[in-house]
Amino acid sequence: MTTWLHGKVIEKKQWCVDLYSLKIKTTPLQFKAGQFVNIGLQVDGKVLARPYSLINSPDDSVLEIHFNSVKNGKLSPLLTSLAIGDNVQVSDRASGFLTLNEVPKVDFLWLLATGTGIGPFLSMLKTPELWQDFKKIILCYSVKSFEKLVYRTDFDTFQSQHQNQFCFVPFITREKIDNTIHSRITTSLENGMLEKQVNLKLTSDSNHIMLCGNSNMIADVTALLENRGMSRHTRREPGNIAIEKYY
Ligand SMILES: Cc1cc2nc3c(=O)[nH]c(=O)nc-3n(C[C@H](O)[C@H](O)[C@H](O)COP(=O)(O)OP(=O)(O)OC[C@H]3O[C@@H](n4cnc5c(N)ncnc54)[C@H](O)[C@@H]3O)c2cc1C
Missing domain, CATH: 3.40.50.80 (Nucleotide-binding domain of ferredoxin-NADP reductase (FNR) module)
Structure with a gap:
């Protein structure tokens, strides 16, 4: 079972119509460059989550993700409508071997x-x-x-x-x-x-x-x-x- 960290959106950038980046503040999370975390939102009383690569340096305490809004996707369109100060959930562990x-x-x-x-x-x-x-x-x-x-x-x-x-x-x-x-x-x-x-x-x-x-x-x-x-x-x-x- 995933343990979730409480995250807060502290910066949002829209690059073009369907391309975004978010900076998220959480309690410290250790990871290796190249790994991903699950990012989730509360939807109908459950966490709806998908994996996203962390693009910040492991030395940087603020997490950053870069993503596109997938047409008819369940989570990514919701991530695009987040505003600064909104809550997100972040898995407490990073995974992946592309390191x-x-x-x-x-x-x-x-x-x-x-x-x-x-x-x-x-x-x-x-x-x-x-x-x-x-x-x-x-x-x-x-x-x-x-x-x-x-x-x-x-x-x-x-x-x-x-x-x-x-x-x-x-x-x-x-x-x-x-x-x-x-x-x-x-x-x-x-x-x-x-x-x-x-x-x-x-x-x-x-x-x-x-x-x-x-x-x-x-x-x-x-x-x-x-x-x-x-x-x-x-x-x-x-x-x-x-x-x-x-x-
Ligand atoms: C290890 C891992 C790391 C990932 N890291 C990132 C990341 O850093 N940034 C990022 O944008 N996505 C990343 N993804 C994809 C991401 O997890 C979601 O699948 C994506 O955001 C779509 O989620 P959704 O809930 O909106 O769509 P869903 O409802 O889950 O899926 C809708 C459909 O969209 C397709 N799809 C998924 N991703 C895309 C895409 N990017 N473009 C077009 N079609 C797509 C799926 O195959 C599916 O058929 C990663 C996936 C994996 C497995």
């Missing part, structure tokens, strides 16, 4: 996200371990339109702080925008455009890939990487691919 301590020793870490799947990676980018452990971090962030490419100032800051270590590659699938790739992540891996852009080869040698977001991207990229001899990573059977499916 840096699960990554084998490699030089190159590839982080591939669609939409709100950027969440776990935002948290990781805020930890010192990430910058200590890898020679290069390649972040591919795919969205449909430019307005959905959020947290851009954070990526600019990481880029200026870690110029030779961080490659940020934004993908916009439904609009042509300068300095972004106008295709799906899968297509740019298939045709070699991504590796050409970052000047690296994505092989099973010294590369680890984390995938987060929708299941189509995860299935397609996993199949493509398996064709290159890579495999899913588990503690028992080390491989190169770690995933977190949102839906």
Whole structure:
């Protein structure tokens, strides 16, 4: 049974019509960058809850989530109508294995996200371990339109702080925008455009890939990487691919 912490919304940001972030104050909650909590609201006398990745640094006492309003979804539309000062419930434990301590020793870490799947990676980018452990971090962030490419100032800051270590590659699938790739992540891996852009080869040698977001991207990229001899990573059977499916 879940034990719930009492949370209060202290900041709300609407990025575009269906994309939001909330900052939530709770009693302290320990987690590893990349993990998620259940966020719940009281509905008809019961807690209606769904998992959401924490995007803040584990050192930050205020929790932050980033989410989209799913049409006809049960919880996410209710989260969008929360106001500052409103109560939410937060599971007292964070879960998930899409975390840096699960990554084998490699030089190159590839982080591939669609939409709100950027969440776990935002948290990781805020930890010192990430910058200590890898020679290069390649972040591919795919969205449909430019307005959905959020947290851009954070990526600019990481880029200026870690110029030779961080490659940020934004993908916009439904609009042509300068300095972004106008295709799906899968297509740019298939045709070699991504590796050409970052000047690296994505092989099973010294590369680890984390995938987060929708299941189509995860299935397609996993199949493509398996064709290159890579495999899913588990503690028992080390491989190169770690995933977190949102839906
Ligand atoms: C481990 C984990 C972490 C997650 N972290 C996040 C997060 O950080 N941010 C976030 O926005 N979501 C996240 N999700 C998805 C989230 O938990 C909910 O599923 C989502 O908010 C929809 O909930 P709902 O109650 O509104 O819709 P529901 O009533 O539960 O479902 C309606 C339908 O919408 C589909 N759906 C679920 N999510 C999406 C989506 N994002 N876009 C389109 N369709 C969707 C479902 O497949 C379902 O068929 C995560 C899911 C998992 C498993």
